Amino acid sequence: MWKRFFSNIGALIGVAILVTVIAVALLAPVIYPQGPWQMVQRPFLPPFTVDGLPLGTDTLGRDVAAQLAYGARVSLLVGLVSTIVALLIGVPLGAAAGFYGNMVDEGAMRFTEFFQTIPNFALAIVLVAIFQPSLASITLAIAIVSWPPVARLVRAEVMSVRKREFVDAARVAGLTPRRILIAQVLPNTVSPIIVMASLMVATAILLESSLSFLGLGDPNAMSWGYMIGAARTVIRSAWWLSFIPGVAIVVTVLALNLIGEGLNDALNPHLARKARA
Amino acid sequence: MQVLTAIVGRLVKAFLTLLAIAILNFFLLHAAPGDPAVVLAGEAGAADEQMIEQLRERFGLDQPLYVQLGKYVWGILQFDLGYSFRQGAPVSELIADRLPATLLLTMTAFGISLVCGIAVGVAAAARVGKPSDTILTTLALLFYATPLYWLALMAVLVFSVWLGWLPGFGYETVGANYTGLERMLDILKHLILPALTLGLFFMSVYMRMTRASMLEVSQLDFVKTAKAKGLSGPAIRRRHILRNAILPVVTLAGLQAGQLVGGAVLTETVFAWPGIGRLMFESLAARDYNTILGVFIVSAAMVIFFNIVTDLVYRIVDPRIGATA
Numbered sequence: 001m002w003k004r005f006f007s008n009i010g011a012l013i014g015v016a017i018l019v020t021v022i023a024v025a026l027l028a029p030v031i032y033p034q035g036p037w038q039m040v041q042r043p044f045l046p047p048f049t050v051d052g053l054p055l056g057t058d059t060l061g062r063d064v065a066a067q068l069a070y071g072a073r074v075s076l077l078v079g080l081v082s083t084i085v086a087l088l089i090g091v092p093l094g095a096a097a098g099f100y101g102n103m104v105d106e107g108a109m110r111f112t113e114f115f116q117t118i119p120n121f122a123l124a125i126v127l128v129a130i131f132q133p134s135l136a137s138i139t140l141a142i143a144i145v146s147w148p149p150v151a152r153l154v155r156a157e158v159m160s161v162r163k164r165e166f167v168d169a170a171r172v173a174g175l176t177p178r179r180i181l182i183a184q185v186l187p188n189t190v191s192p193i194i195v196m197a198s199l200m201v202a203t204a205i206l207l208e209s210s211l212s213f214l215g216l217g218d219p220n221a222m223s224w225g226y227m228i229g230a231a232r233t234v235i236r237s238a239w240w241l242s243f244i245p246g247v248a249i250v251v252t253v254l255a256l257n258l259i260g261e262g263l264n265d266a267l268n269p270h271l272a273r274k275a276r277a
Numbered sequence: 278m279q280v281l282t283a284i285v286g287r288l289v290k291a292f293l294t295l296l297a298i299a300i301l302n303f304f305l306l307h308a309a310p311g312d313p314a315v316v317l318a319g320e321a322g323a324a325d326e327q328m329i330e331q332l333r334e335r336f337g338l339d340q341p342l343y344v345q346l347g348k349y350v351w352g353i354l355q356f357d358l359g360y361s362f363r364q365g366a367p368v369s370e371l372i373a374d375r376l377p378a379t380l381l382l383t384m385t386a387f388g389i390s391l392v393c394g395i396a397v398g399v400a401a402a403a404r405v406g407k408p409s410d411t412i413l414t415t416l417a418l419l420f421y422a423t424p425l426y427w428l429a430l431m432a433v434l435v436f437s438v439w440l441g442w443l444p445g446f447g448y449e450t451v452g453a454n455y456t457g458l459e460r461m462l463d464i465l466k467h468l469i470l471p472a473l474t475l476g477l478f479f480m481s482v483y484m485r486m487t488r489a490s491m492l493e494v495s496q497l498d499f500v501k502t503a504k505a506k507g508l509s510g511p512a513i514r515r516r517h518i519l520r521n522a523i524l525p526v527v528t529l530a531g532l533q534a535g536q537l538v539g540g541a542v543l544t545e546t547v548f549a550w551p552g553i554g555r556l557m558f559e560s561l562a563a564r565d566y567n568t569i570l571g572v573f574i575v576s577a578a579m580v581i582f583f584n585i586v587t588d589l590v591y592r593i594v595d596p597r598i599g600a601t602a
Binding site: 114116117118119120121122123125126127129130131132202206209210213214216225228235236239242243249250253254257258 | 546
């Protein structure tokens with residue numbers, strides 16, 4: 001499996017980019033101990049004009065490179081944690097629906113369908129606006145709008161695995177249904193979940209940046225979306241201030257998508273390559 | 278007859294969903310920070326005890342929760358979405374004013390993305406493995422990873438600020454007072470950039486889906502039969518493969534409707550497009566919860582409407598569905 005993954009050039013590029021972004025995020029406090037909010041020079045310095053400030057300064061004279069590094073922390077953290085929370089909601093729900101069937105399935109699926117009908121970005125906006133912007137509310141809002149596809153996927157997988165012979169064998173061996181679900185069925189659904197999770201991190205990063213762009217970011221955390229939102233009004237005079245953080249988002253999200261596709265090809269080699277929904 | 282039953286079933290389900298969203302809305306409104314009466318009084322400019330008491334009584338805030346819930350839902354059924362003190366107008370009026378602009382934008386973007394996405398997907402699938410396919414697929418991957426609002430900003434920068442080809446701001450030229458055809462052309466010019474940027478993201482989604490679906494269907498036996506009959510490549514693609522391959526794309530398009538409405542919030546914000554997305558953005562800064570939630574419920578209704586339409590289209594594209602359902 002790993003051999004297949006690492007023979008995929010796109011996935012390798014993705015891993016290389018992601019490792020770099022993670023490194024920058026982890027090292028941000030070491031490289032820029034003064035933090036991202038500190039004024040360091042006069043405002044509106046273009047990139048590559050002053051030594052020590054490779055990306056210039058923003059509208060308030062803050063170091064753009066430092067902002068970018070601290071923004072990486074927020075993007076990755078929110079992306080990762082919200083995906084984990086979404087999995088914690090979607091996996092049990094989908095597993096119960098697929099395994100127990102009947103009323104449980106009916107109820108769980110109506111619930112999921114309901115959440116899928118609600119426009120997810122609009123719901124995220126509403127949730128963050130009402131519970132006040134903070135890293136916790138943003139993460140939770142993103143998780144709440146991203147779990148339904150997980151539940152549907154896990155349900156479908158569990159339904160197909162449940163009919164296999166080894167599950168009958170486990171039943172004959174006297175295992176309780178719960179144990180069969182947790183120890184026998186769920187482990188066999190892990191690979192599509194991993195693929196979906198890697199793509200969800202990418203979507204979550206886009207969602208977080210969109211919320212911050214609209215002014216719904218955590219006021220105490222520097223984020224790429226906030227940088228673009230703050231530079232929007234000066235786009236005519238200092239376009240690079242909006243351009244640079246956008247590139248950071250595109251590159252990071254692209255890397256995660258490439259990894260997701262690489263994992264998909266490596267974990268499900270027998271499947272025809274499908275575009276994701 | 279079957280179609281009719283299906284439509285009625287869909288409508289009942291749509292109604293129940295909207296009802297559930299209204300209930301959710303009510304509880305969200307209650308979770309909003311601050312006593313609504315105090316907030317209202319503050320916004321009206323007089324926060325004394327008596328005024329607050331009066332407001333409580335007037336809006337029924339002194340009644341038990343379930344009575345308030347019932348009144349709220351009943352109000353929504355009559356298109357009463359509450360009052361925006363910030364804007365000094367009923368929310369339903371604010372939304373009705375802005376809805377046409379949003380519908381124009383989202384429908385145009387939806388049309389562009391679906392038609393172009395399918396066309397490009399078919400083209401890429403026909404050239405699978407060739408350099409042109411690789412270029413198209415890579416471009417789609419890139420657009421898929423690009424934040425919508427950033428793409429919109431960059432489009433304004435390039436096509437409006439630098440090249441000066443298209444207006445990057447607003448719905449029509451302010452103060453020009455165009456009428457008739459001239460006005461329509463003016464609006465069209467303003468529509469191009471927002472609709473294209475909103476459409477590009479979805480176009481990449483539909484393109485990838487169409488390409489994958491075309492490739493999958495072209496492996497099936499009936500395609501071999503068509504080839505054996507001596508049909509030309511384009512004829513097989515158009516009449517045999519595409520007709521089958523397009524089904525999952527239509528399903529996906531229905532599911533994406535919600536994303537489209539969410540995307541409109543960002544696009545309208547960047548382009549100052551006077552739709553309900555922009556209204557939501559303006560209400561965010563003011564924490565005007567009535568308006569925010571009003572836009573939310575209307576956008577949910579729009580998504581449900583989109584879904585019903587795709588469902589009907591689905592039945593037209595694939596007659597088999599009507600026969601089994």
